[in-house]
Structures are given as structure tokens and as C-alpha cells.
Amino acid sequence: MGEISHKIEKPLQINPIRLSQPMGAALAFLGIDGCMPLMHGGMGCTSFTKVFLTRHFCEPIAIQTTAVTDVTAILDGGDSSIVEAVHNITKKVTPSLVGLHTTGLTETKGDDIRGAAKQVDFPMVYVHTADYEGGLESGWGKTVKAIIEQLVEERSQVQSDKVVLLPHVSMQPIEVEKLKDFIALFGLEVVALPDLSTSLDGHLGEKQSALSSGGVKVEAIVSMADAATVISVGASMQLSAEALLKKNAAMRHIHMDHVQGLVATDALVEQLLALTGMEQPPASVVRWRKRLQDVMLDSHFSLGQTRVMVTGEPDFVAGACELLSEAGARISVALSTVDSPQLEAINAAKVMVGDLEDAEKLQAEYDLIVGSMHAEALAHRFGKALVLRGFPCWEIVGNQLKNDLLYEGGAYFLCETANAAEAMRMGSHD
Amino acid sequence: MATKPKIRELLDESACAHNKTKTAGCNKTVPGATTGGCAFEGSQISLFPYADAAHLVHGPITCVGASWETRLTRTSWQGRDMTQMGFTTGISTNDVVFGGEEKLRQSIDYIVGHYAPQAVFVYSTCVTAMIGDDIDAVCRQAQQDHGIPMVPVHAPGFVGGKNLGSRLAGEAVLTHLIGTLEPEETTPFDINLIGDYNVTGDMWQYAPLLKELGIRILSTLSGDGRVARIRTAHRAHLNVLVCAKSLISLPRKLKEKYGIPFISVSFYGKRDTSASILAIAEGLGDADLIARTKQLIAREEARLEERLAPYREIFRGKKAVLNTGGNKSWSIASALQDLGIEVVATSVKKSTQVDKEKARKYLGEKGVLMTNPGAEQAKIIDQTGADLLLAGGRSLYTAIKKKIAFADVNQEKKKSYGGYEGLLNLAEDLKNALENPVFKNVARRAPWEK
Numbered sequence: 001m002g003e004i005s006h007k008i009e010k011p012l013q014i015n016p017i018r019l020s021q022p023m024g025a026a027l028a029f030l031g032i033d034g035c036m037p038l039m040h041g042g043m044g045c046t047s048f049t050k051v052f053l054t055r056h057f058c059e060p061i062a063i064q065t066t067a068v069t070d071v072t073a074i075l076d077g078g079d080s081s082i083v084e085a086v087h088n089i090t091k092k093v094t095p096s097l098v099g100l101h102t103t104g105l106t107e108t109k110g111d112d113i114r115g116a117a118k119q120v121d122f123p124m125v126y127v128h129t130a131d132y133e134g135g136l137e138s139g140w141g142k143t144v145k146a147i148i149e150q151l152v153e154e155r156s157q158v159q160s161d162k163v164v165l166l167p168h169v170s171m172q173p174i175e176v177e178k179l180k181d182f183i184a185l186f187g188l189e190v191v192a193l194p195d196l197s198t199s200l201d202g203h204l205g206e207k208q209s210a211l212s213s214g215g216v217k218v219e220a221i222v223s224m225a226d227a228a229t230v231i232s233v234g235a236s237m238q239l240s241a242e243a244l245l246k247k248n249a250a251m252r253h254i255h256m257d258h259v260q261g262l263v264a265t266d267a268l269v270e271q272l273l274a275l276t277g278m279e280q281p282p283a284s285v286v287r288w289r290k291r292l293q294d295v296m297l298d299s300h301f302s303l304g305q306t307r308v309m310v311t312g313e314p315d316f317v318a319g320a321c322e323l324l325s326e327a328g329a330r331i332s333v334a335l336s337t338v339d340s341p342q343l344e345a346i347n348a349a350k351v352m353v354g355d356l357e358d359a360e361k362l363q364a365e366y367d368l369i370v371g372s373m374h375a376e377a378l379a380h381r382f383g384k385a386l387v388l389r390g391f392p393c394w395e396i397v398g399n400q401l402k403n404d405l406l407y408e409g410g411a412y413f414l415c416e417t418a419n420a421a422e423a424m425r426m427g428s429h430d
Numbered sequence: 431m432a433t434k435p436k437i438r439e440l441l442d443e444s445a446c447a448h449n450k451t452k453t454a455g456c457n458k459t460v461p462g463a464t465t466g467g468c469a470f471e472g473s474q475i476s477l478f479p480y481a482d483a484a485h486l487v488h489g490p491i492t493c494v495g496a497s498w499e500t501r502l503t504r505t506s507w508q509g510r511d512m513t514q515m516g517f518t519t520g521i522s523t524n525d526v527v528f529g530g531e532e533k534l535r536q537s538i539d540y541i542v543g544h545y546a547p548q549a550v551f552v553y554s555t556c557v558t559a560m561i562g563d564d565i566d567a568v569c570r571q572a573q574q575d576h577g578i579p580m581v582p583v584h585a586p587g588f589v590g591g592k593n594l595g596s597r598l599a600g601e602a603v604l605t606h607l608i609g610t611l612e613p614e615e616t617t618p619f620d621i622n623l624i625g626d627y628n629v630t631g632d633m634w635q636y637a638p639l640l641k642e643l644g645i646r647i648l649s650t651l652s653g654d655g656r657v658a659r660i661r662t663a664h665r666a667h668l669n670v671l672v673c674a675k676s677l678i679s680l681p682r683k684l685k686e687k688y689g690i691p692f693i694s695v696s697f698y699g700k701r702d703t704s705a706s707i708l709a710i711a712e713g714l715g716d717a718d719l720i721a722r723t724k725q726l727i728a729r730e731e732a733r734l735e736e737r738l739a740p741y742r743e744i745f746r747g748k749k750a751v752l753n754t755g756g757n758k759s760w761s762i763a764s765a766l767q768d769l770g771i772e773v774v775a776t777s778v779k780k781s782t783q784v785d786k787e788k789a790r791k792y793l794g795e796k797g798v799l800m801t802n803p804g805a806e807q808a809k810i811i812d813q814t815g816a817d818l819l820l821a822g823g824r825s826l827y828t829a830i831k832k833k834i835a836f837a838d839v840n841q842e843k844k845k846s847y848g849g850y851e852g853l854l855n856l857a858e859d860l861k862n863a864l865e866n867p868v869f870k871n872v873a874r875r876a877p878w879e880k
Contacts, residue, residue, distance in 0.1 A: 011536035012486070013495075013520040020492035042556050042587030044468025048496040067464040073560065073588045085462030104490040105556040105588065108526055132490040132521050132557065374499060377514065 002349040006339045008358075015356035017311055017374060018337040019391060021129035022103045023049045024139025024169055026063050028147070029099030029125075031194020033215040036064055036095040038085055040078065040113065041103030043067045045131075055394040057200045062212050064089055068105055078111025079119060086120050093210050096218045097151075098124040101143065104131040123218060125150045135338040136391065137313040140169035141236040144193060147221060148243040155225040155248045161276075162227040165192040166241055168234025170316035170390065173201040173400040175409065179259065182406055183231070185282045186272045191220050191227065193240075202400050228252060229275060233259055234315030235342040257345060258319030260413075261326045262292060265406050288407035295411040296327045299418035304328035306421040309359060310348070311371035312390035314340035320370055320389065320413075321347050323404065327414050332365045368421050385424030387417050465804075466780075468587030470555055471497070472595020476677065477551050477583065477603070478513050479627045479652040480660075481505035484547040487518040488534050488565060489555025493587075494518045502844065504631045505654050510545065517541060521557065530563050538572045538580065548657040549579040549607075559586035579657060581606045593676045600624075600680035603651060603660060608684070611661035613648065619714050620648040622666040622690075624681055625673030626697075628653025635849025636697050639707060639730065643723055645714070651677065664688045668713045670695055670706075675756050675782050696757055697848045699765030700734060734850045738769065741857040744864065745770045749814055753803040753821035754839050755780035760788040762820060762839055765847065767792065769857055774814040777803035808832060818860060833873045835863035 022039055026049055029037035039046045046065035053061040066081040086098055098120060100113055107130035117124045127146035129139045144166060163183055167176050177197035180190045199214035225247035231254045232241035238255060245251050254271050258264055266289075269281050280286070307330045310320045314336045321331045325347045334348035335358065343351050350365075352358065356378055359369075368385040369375045373393045379386040393399050403409035470493055478485050478501070487494040498516030505511055519537050521530045538550055550572070552565050569580035585598040613620075621640075626633045633653045640647065648666045649659035669681040669692035681692035693713050695706035704727045711723035749772045752763055759781045763773040775798035778786045789799055800806045803821075811819065811832045819829040822840030829836035837859050839847065847856040 011519070011533050011540055013491070013518050014515065014541075015498070016491060016495045016516050016518060016520065018491050018520065019495050020490070022492065023496060038462070042468050042470075043464045043466060043591070044471050044587035045492050047465065047467040047471065048492060050465070051500070052496045064462050065464055066461045068556075068588050069590070070588050073556070081461040084460075088460060088462035103492065103556075104526075105560065108557050108560050130490075130523070131492040132526055133523055135491070377499075 002351060004343055004351040005353065006343065007353055008355065013355045013357075015360075015374060017335070017355060017372065019136035020045075020049075020103075020131035021134045021136070021139030021142070022101055022131055023052065024136040024141075025099070025101035025127055025129045025143040027053065027136075027169065027196075028140045028143040028194045029097075029101070030061065030212045031192075031196045031199055031215045032097055032099070032147075032212060032221070033199070033217050034094075034096030035062075035099050035212045035215065035218075036089060036093075036097070036210060037062065037099040037101070037212070038064045038066065038082070039101060039103060040066045040082060040106045040111065041068055042105055045103045045105070052392055056392045057202075057400055058397055059200050059202065059400075062210055064210065066106075073105065073109060078106055078109060078113065079116040082113070082116040083119050086122065089210055090122065095122055095211050098122050099143070100124055100126040101129045101139075102127075103129070107132075123151070135313070137169045137234075137236045137315060137340070138338070141240060144237065144240040145243045147193065148224075148240055148247070151218070151221050152224050152244065152247050153222055155223075156250065157226060158228040158248065158250045159189075159226050160228045161188050162229075163188045163190045164224055164227045164230045164244060165190055166230065166232040166237045166244075167192060167194075168236050168313075168315040170313045171196075171233065171405070172402050173197045173199075174403045175405045177201065178403050178405055178409060179233070182285070183272065185285060186276050186278060188229075188272070188276065191224060192216060193221060193224065196400075200400055225251070229254060231256065235318070235340055236315050257342065258315060258322065259405050260319035261323035261410055262289070262296070262407070263326065264319070264322060265289070265292075265410070268406075285407070288411070292407040292411045292414075295414050299414045300328045302418040302421050303414065306330065306368050306385075306418075307332045307366045308368045308370060308417075309333040309335060309362070309366040311335040311337075311356075311359065311369070311375060313337055314342040316390060318342045318346050320404065323410050323413060324370075324417065327418075329417070333359070333362055335359055335371075367424065368417065370417070383424070383427070385420040387420050467592045467595075469585040469589045469591065469595030469598060470553060470587045472592035472597075472676065473553060473583050473585035473599035473602075474595075475501070475592065475627060476596045476599035477652055479503040479505065480549070480551070480655045480657055481507040481511045481513040482509060482547065483549040483551055483657050484512050484515075484517055484541045484545055485551045485553065486534075486537060486541060487516075487553045487555060488530065488558045488563065489518065489521060489553070490557050491518065491520050493553075493555045495520075501627075502630045503627050503653065504634070505628070507654075507656070512545070512547060519558075526557060526561055529561060530558055531568055534563065534565065534568050535572065538568070538576075542572075542576045542578070547578070549581060551581045551583055551602075553583045554586050556586045556588050559584070559588075579607060579610070579661070596676035597679045600651065600677045604680060604683055607657065607661050609661070609664040609688070611658060613662040613665050616648075616665050617644075617646050618667065618716070619643075619645045619719065620666045621645060621668045621670050621710065621714070622663045623647055623650040623653065624669055624671045624692075625677045626650065626653045630843055630846040632697065632846045632848035632852065635846055635852045636703060636707065639726060639849075640710065643707075643711065643719060643726060645710060645719075651680065664690070666690055668693065668710065670710055670713075672697065673757060675785070696761035696764075698758070698761040698852070700731060700768040700850065700853060702761055702764050703849050703853075704731060730850050734853065737854055738857060741861055742770050744861050745857075748772065748818060748864065749774045749816040750818040750820060751807055751811055751814070751816045752776040752839075753800070753807050753819070753825055757781070757785055757788075758839065759785050760792050762847070763789065763792045765853055765856060766820070768853060769860070771818070771860070773797060774816055775800055775807070775810045777807075779803055817864060830869075830872070833869040835860070835866065835869065837863050
């Protein structure tokens with residue numbers, strides 16, 4: 001491990017990569033079927049989030065706003081605009097859940113969202129997500145924890161073959177699906193919370209709605225505590241897993257910091273074998289492991305001479321750095337959006353919380369960037385290779401179909417990265 | 431010097447036809463039924479195109495973290511394009527409790543030291559307005575210390591929608607920049623362009639024609655704009671308001687304060703582009719200029735007609751539904767008609783009274799003026815058998831569902847549709863949309879779905 005710095009030393013952020021907690025909360029609620037994410041704040045908070053996610057996923061995004069104004073900001077305790085928003089929307093549609101989350105504005109006011117939730121006739125989960133704290137990942141994590149605490153019923157028995165999967169925010173819809181399928185290959189039944197794999201996976205929806213479509217059903221969440229095992233992926237999901245364990249003492253917890261690369265995937269397989277008593281994983285798993293090993297060898301020539309900067313949400317950075325390091329890439333900079341306990345474990349020469357101005361100053365230290373669309377200008381200016389990952393990736397299509405996890409996704413990711421590095425080197429010899 | 435603009439006074443815009451209706455002003459928001467942006471976003475749209483200035487957003491990360499590098503506002507500024515950068519104090523819990531003024535001041539110093547901007551615009555946001563940070567005082571002091579303009583922009587999101595934010599941005603420029611510098615030289619044909627943000631280079635479609643006529647763009651607010659130029663805007667002979675609504679207070683006040691007349695124009699479509707260029711010439715009141723302008727218009731229209739000929743056949747009998755905002759409700763409609771496409775419906779949800787009247791004029795008695803396009807457009811497409819939907823990105827899914835061609839005419843568009851050249855871009859995009867087999871293909875039923 002190299003040097004770690006946990007906070008930004010400058011007074012400001014320039015070309016920020018940090019994203020907001022309310023946005024993470026909204027995204028988590030979108031992974032629940034028939035949910036109405038309701039952002040309690042000024043209408044711009046919702047509008048920016050809606051445009052941001054629409055452009056990233058190329059899907060319609062259902063988010064509503066309480067549209068706090070100067071008058072309600074000062075005079076109102078917060079409840080009337082929440083109740084009015086729910087009333088206005090439910091005239092037309094019937095949500096299975098109202099996902100109420102706050103913003104910096106309403107947290108500064110100190111609105112009583114718990115009190116407001118009591119005045120609403122629909123099932124509601126409320127969560128405090130000030131945007132002057134944390135980031136996208138913690139907003140998602142806090143929301144999943146709140147959903148579990150407020151919806152899941154306590155149980156004492158377990159179904160031995162049932163697994164609850166708690167994915168972190170940077171897992172693309174296809175990655176959630178691939179991981180669910182992977183676990184199911186071991187004969188287990190999997191429920192993911194949230195489940196973007198069935199809501200934002202790029203399917204053609206039946207109709208455009210004020211509610212999310214696809215995703216895990218509210219009934220499935222309510223009865224979630226009868227699963228024998230909970231698998232959390234990402235440090236940001238630890239607290240959610242702990243909340244679920246409180247609902248049933250008989251549950252067993254498997255935590256993975258990430259499921260990227262050979263070592264981590266091996267560890268998951270080992271756990272799943274132990275869980276099911278199987279001696280061998282299914283044949284397709286064995287085949288993909290061999291393919292990943294082969295790709296690691298094939299790509300190591302290129303990656304071994306490539307210095308990489310990985311930027312994004314901490315759980316994403318941790319997994320991507322591990323996968324690349326296993327094939328010999330030199331991670332010179334790991335640039336995280338926010339601080340996280342995960343940073344301590346990241347395999348990189350320099351681990352820091354920062355912005356793209358910091359990345360610019362360090363440009364002599366890397367050849368290839370793994371990061372969002374905001375890194376494009378940087379890559380272009382200094383002639384770096386770029387592998388687009390994270391939020392937002394607007395000018396490309398297919399974000400929801402990018403799989404970097406497990407043996408299979410790891411193989412594809414290493415190929416893509418090695419090819420990007422080679423293309424850059426070819427270009428630089430022109 | 432820095433007085434905060436009075437929001438009530440700005441909402442009571444005498445030059446805005448909205449005032450005659452009973453929902454006075456543009457400030458109405460409905461919880462759960464509002465999808466538009468906020469005042470901060472409006473101010474950002476209006477001022478960020480000044481690429482030579484730093485735009486420092488004093489607030490939590492949401493405000494600019496989710497919104498930098500979003501718009502294709504092009505610039506010819508040779509230095510670093512600061513429109514495509516995000517600067518934010520990114521305030522934390524600590525700042526909310528103890529105040530963020532010190533951090534703001536340090537941030538300004540950092541920006542001036544590292545990026546040498548021509549000015550710094552400082553935007554207040556909901557949280558920093560609420561905790562009462564005095565951005566006027568910080569800007570005043572920083573301007574004294576650094577000797578470049580520091581412009582406080584008081585448009586926190588909760589004061590209203592995008593339109594009000596644009597007005598507040600105009601107010602900030604009027605108070606702190608316009609009239610603070612004299613131009614090196616003046617010409618009889620100096621104009622200011624107000625409200626064209628040069629998204630996808632829209633302004634550059636017609637600016638060369640103005641130049642050919644000897645009309646000089648003294649300054650812009652704010653497409654391809656320069657801080658030094660807008661400071662001289664008080665010496666122009668005509669203000670040309672390119673967007674009909676959002677910045678209307680500014681030319682009205684410039685008229686009152688400096689006696690500069692103003693006109694409101696649109697550069698979408700052949701008829702409107704021609705009418706606008708002529709209106710500018712007439713506004714400058716020079717007989718020779720007007721004559722030369724008429725010649726130029728005749729030449730350009732003939733050239734355009736020739737190049738449009740191949741498209742006419744493709745567009746014959748085609749019907750379009752248009753869902754966009756403000757003056758685009760009628761200006762894009764007029765452009766479509768110039769291409770020979772029938773416009774069966776347009777949205778007037780975000781239009782002024784004047785916009786609505788114009789939309790009615792262009793669409794005729796049969797045309798539908800949608801007041802709730804989100805709900806209405808799908809039905810109208812069915813009823814009329816429309817072939818095209820032109821709207822913002824969020825309506826893409828309506829088009830896909832209805833299996834008809836779609837073109838994005840809002841902020842996420844990639845190409846300019848302005849001026850004569852832009853109309854050709856629009857024709858080409860619509861041709862490609864209409865000829866694309868994708869809608870037929872995705873509608874195909876699976877073999878197992880009989």
C-alpha cells in the first residue's frame with residue numbers, strides 16, 4: 001500500500017468527481033418496483049438528478065420533488081409540501097412505496113420527515129441525505145439501510161437456500177444480474193436490494209410512468225429476513241447488512257469488499273461452496289475462471305507497462321484497482337470521490353480523495369485513466385488512454401450493459417483496458 | 431454597491447405578458463408536479479457561457495457536481511474554456527454550522543492565483559443563502575484586492591424556476607458589469623446579443639451574415655461572450671433579445687437606463703432568420719443598411735432553397751408534434767413549416783402570452799396548443815398519425831413507444847439548428863430520423879409472441 005490522504009486540502013473543488021447523497025438515495029429507490037422517489041428540496045436538486053440519470057442510463061427516470069420555495073423554506077416545517085407532493089402524484093398513480101429523502105436545503109431547515117411520513121397513507125421510507133455530507137455511495141447505502149430498518153419484518157426462521165444480495169451503488173444493472181445469476185448457479189434463490197438489474201437494464205418499458213418499473217417488489221423486501229444468508233458487496237453496504245442481521249439472528253453474513261478479479265471471485269466461490277456443500281462449482285464457472293487466467297496472461301504484456309489512475313466511488317475504485325493489479329497494471333493513483341474505510345485496503349501507490357484538478361497535477365504519473373466522462377477532457381489534453389467507467393458517462397451508450405465483475409466480467413475488462421492502452425501507445429508514435 | 435435584486439420586482443416584469451394573467455409572475459411551483467430546473471440552473475445557463483470567467487458555485491456538491499460540462503456552449507476564447515469546468519466551494523457540515531464566507535474567500539483567491547480569470551462569478555445556492563453567507567461583502571473585498579470584477583449572483587434554487595434565475599443573472603450583470611468600461615472604439619452599427627448562449631454554435635450560424643453587413647456585435651450575454659465586452663454594452667445602439675422571455679428585464683432596463691432600444695427575434699427557420707436580420711437592420715435605422723440587408727436575404731434564401739430542394743420530396747405530407755419551451759414553441763414550428771412539414775401540435779406550457787399568440791398564428795386554427803404536453807403528446811400522435819416528435823431528451827421515450835421518428839431540439843442537442851445553415855442541419859437530421867428502420871424493427875414481435 002502507498003500513501004493515503006483522506007481529505008481535500010484545498011478550500012474548493014475544481015472539476016469535481018464527487019456526487020451527492022440525494023442522488024444516490026434516488027437511484028436506490030429506483031431499484032424498487034413501483035416506487036416513487038420523492039426528493040425533499042428545491043426543484044433544481046431533482047431536475048439535475050433526473051437529467052443526470054436519464055443521460056447516463058438512457059432511460060426515463062421517475063423522480064418527484066417537493067419543490068421547496070423561499071416561502072416554504074422559511075415558514076413551513078417541511079410536512080405540508082411533502083404531503084401535498086404525495087397527494088398530487090397519487091391522484092394519478094398508486095405507488096408501492098414512497099421513497100422520501102432530504103437534501104442540503106431541507107436538512108439545513110431541519111425538517112421533521114419522520115413526522116411527515118406519518119401523515120402519508122402510502123408505505124413510505126424516509127432517509128436523511130444532506131448533500132453537504134458523504135456522496136453518491138453513502139446516499140445509496142444509507143437508503144438501503146433505512147429501507148431495511150423501516151420495511152423488513154423480523155423473522156426467526158430461515159430458508160436455507162435463500163440469499164439476500166446487497167450491491168453497492170457502482171454496480172451496473174447487468175452486474176447485479178450477473179452476480180445474481182452466478183449465485184443462483186449454486187442452487188440458491190437470490191433477492192437483490194436494490195435491484196437495478198430489472199429496472200434500469202435498458203428494457204423497453206410498457207409505459208412511461210411517475211413510478212419506477214421493474215426492481216425488487218416491496219413484498220419481497222418485507223419478507224427478506226427469512227433468508228439464510230446475506231451477501232453484501234462493498235464497504236458502503238456493511239451497515240445495511242448489519243441492519244438486516246438485526247431482523248433475524250439466525251442469518252449468516254458474507255461480506256465482500258468487491259467481487260472483481262481472480263482472488264476475490266475465488267473467495268466468493270469458496271464461500272458459496274461451503275454454503276451449499278457442493279464440491280465443484282458449475283461447469284460454466286470453471287470455464288470462465290480459465291478464460292480469465294488466459295486473459296490475464298494475454299493482457300499482462302500491455303498492462304504490465306501501463307501506469308493507471310482509477311477514479312470514482314470508493315467501492316468501485318477498490319475493485320477496479322484489484323482486478324488491474326492482478327494482471328500487472330501499475331496503479332499509480334487511486335482517486336476517490338469521498339473518504340471511506342475502503343481506502344485503507346486499496347492497492348495503489350497513491351490513494352487520495354480529490355477532484356480532477358488534482359488528477360491534472362499528477363498527470364505525469366499515469367498513462368491510462370479509468371474514470372467517468374468528466375475525465376475525457378483531461379485524457380484528451382494530455383494524451384492519456386481512457387476507459388470510461390463510473391458516473392456520469394453521458395456521451396456513450398450501453399453503460400448499463402458493462403460487466404466487470406467475477407471471472408467473466410474481469411476477462412472483458414482486462415481486454416478492454418489493454419486494448420485502450422495499446423491504442424494510446426500506437427497513437428503516440430504517429 | 432452590491433444591492434441584492436428584489437425578486438418581487440423582477441417577477442413583476444412589465445415587459446412580460448405573463449403579468450396580465452392572474453398567476454402573476456413565473457414563480458409558481460407545485461410539489462409533486464414540477465419537473466423543471468431551479469433559479470440557480472437558470473443563472474448557470476445564462477452566465478456560464480462566459481468562458482473567460484470562473485464560475486464559482488457556493489453551495490453543496492449537488493448544484494455543480496451534477497451539472498458541469500453539460501451543455502455544448504461553444505466558444506472561440508483561446509484560453510482555457512472555463513464554461514467546461516466546475517468550481518465549487520462544496521460546503522460541508524462544518525460550513526453549514528459556522529458559515530462559509532471564509533472558505534468562499536479562500537476559494538476566490540485560489541482561483542485567481544491558479545487560473546487568472548477575467549472575472550469571477552459567485553453563485554449563491556439554497557444552503558448558503560439560507561445560512562446567510564454574505565457573498566456581496568466577500569465579492570466586494572475580493573474585487574478590491576484582486577482588481578478584477580467579482581460578480582455575486584443571487585439566484586438560490588428555492589426562489590423560483592429557470593426563468594427567474596436567468597433574470598437574476600441578467601440583474602447581476604447589469605449591476606456589476608455593464609457600464610464599467612468604455613469600448614476602445616464604437617461604430618454606428620454596434621449591437622448587443624442577449625439570450626443566445628451559443629449552444630452548439632447557434633450564434634455562429636448568423637453572426638457572419640451580420641458581420642458581412644457591417645453590423646458589429648459589441649457584446650453578448652452570453653454566447654461566446656467576453657467579460658471585457660459586456661462591460662461596454664451600454665454603448666450599443668440596439669439590444670437584440672434572441673430568447674423571447676427569460677432575460678426580458680435586462681433590455682428593458684438598459685432602455686430605461688441608457689436609452690438603448692431593443693427588439694426580440696428568433697433565428698430558427700428561414701422566415702424568422704430573414705425577418706430577424708431585417709429587424710436588426712431596421713432597428714439600426716440606416717436606409718443603405720436596410721437595402722443591403724434585403725439583398726443579402728434574397729441571396730441567402732435563394733441559396734438555401736436550392737439546397738433544401740432534395741429534402742422537400744421526403745418531407746411532403748409529413749406531420750410533426752413539437753414539445754419544447756419558450757419561444758421555441760413557435761420558432762421551431764416555423765422552421766419545420768419552412769421545410770414543408772405540417773406541425774399538428776406544439777407545447778405552450780412554458781410560453782408567454784405573446785408566444786402563444788405567435789404559435790397560434792403559425793399553426794393555424796387546426797393546430798393543437800398543448801398546455802400539458804407530457805400527458806397530451808402521445809394521444810395527439812395517435813390521433814393525427816404524426817410521423818415525427820421533436821422535443822427534449824426526456825420525451826424520447828414517448829417517441830420510441832409510439833414508434834415514430836424523434837429529434838432532440840433542447841439543451842442536449844448536438845448540432846445547431848439556428849440560421850439558414852442550421853435549417854439544413856435540421857433537415858438532414860429529420861431525414862435521417864424518418865428513414866431510420868429502427869422503429870419498425872423494434873416493433874417486431876418475437877416468434878413466440880403470436
